[in-house]
Amino acid sequence: MKRGISPVIATVILVAIVIVSATIVFMWMRGFVQEKGTKEGKNVELVCEDILFDAGYAEGTLSIVNRGNIPIYSLKIKIFGEGSYETKDIRDISVNWPATGLGQGQSSLVNIQSLVSGKEKILITPVLLGASRRGQKTYNCEDQYGKEIIL
Numbered sequence: 001m002k003r004g005i006s007p008v009i010a011t012v013i014l015v016a017i018v019i020v021s022a023t024i025v026f027m028w029m030r031g032f033v034q035e036k037g038t039k040e041g042k043n044v045e046l047v048c049e050d051i052l053f054d055a056g057y058a059e060g061t062l063s064i065v066n067r068g069n070i071p072i073y074s075l076k077i078k079i080f081g082e083g084s085y086e087t088k089d090i091r092d093i094s095v096n097w098p099a100t101g102l103g104q105g106q107s108s109l110v111n112i113q114s115l116v117s118g119k120e121k122i123l124i125t126p127v128l129l130g131a132s133r134r135g136q137k138t139y140n141c142e143d144q145y146g147k148e149i150i151l
Contacts, residue, residue, distance in 0.1 A: 044130035048141035053102075055124045055147040060113025064124070066102040073101035074127035076140055077112070081119035088115065089127070101129065121150045 005013075052068030066072050074097070075090040090097050094110040102108060116122060125146035128139045 044128055044139040047128060047130075048126065048139075048145045051126050051128075051141065051145060053126065053147070055149060057112075057116075057122070057149045057151065060111055060116075062110045062112045062122075062124075063107065064102065064110070065107040066104060069104045070128070071101045071103050072126045073129035073138060076125045076127055076146075077115075078123040078125070078143075078146075079115055079119050080121045080123070116151055119151055121148060123148050 047070060050068060051070050051072065052066075053072060054063075054065045054067060056063045062077075064072075064075065077088045077090060077093075078085050079088065090110060093112065093115065094108070096108055096110060098106070098108070112122075123143060123146045125143055126141045128141065129136055130139050131137070
């Protein structure tokens with residue numbers, strides 16, 4: 001006489017396997033879905049459209065003026081030259097950048113001469129600080145919302 005496991009135990013094992021598999025797939029897929037932050041009560045991605053700022057470059061100094069009413073937490077500076085580019089955060093290269101960012105009507109001057117010598121152009125894009133379920137989170141606006149400066 002052959003003995004096997006009872007149908008009840010087999011069913012419990014199958015249900016446990018399904019639950020564990022579903023949990024693994026859920027946790028794996030959760031990494032692909034990025035949580036959206038909010039700023040000014042709107043999805044932070046949509047706020048990028050409302051940012052108004054001016055940027056200029058002269059004699060090694062980058063000047064930034066926030067003309068809108070949305071605070072600009074930081075800036076990403078994409079430096080192009082010789083068929084490639086590198087990206088820098090203004091918070092990493094400037095001691096003058098305000099800790100809370102540029103508010104309405106505020107401006108900042110940043111010396112970037114050593115970064116851009118021999119380069120072709122720079123693209124300056126805003127970085128916003130938004131709220132999420134896990135606290136405050138930065139969001140890099142896309143290149144289309146940036147300002148391009150030919151050097």
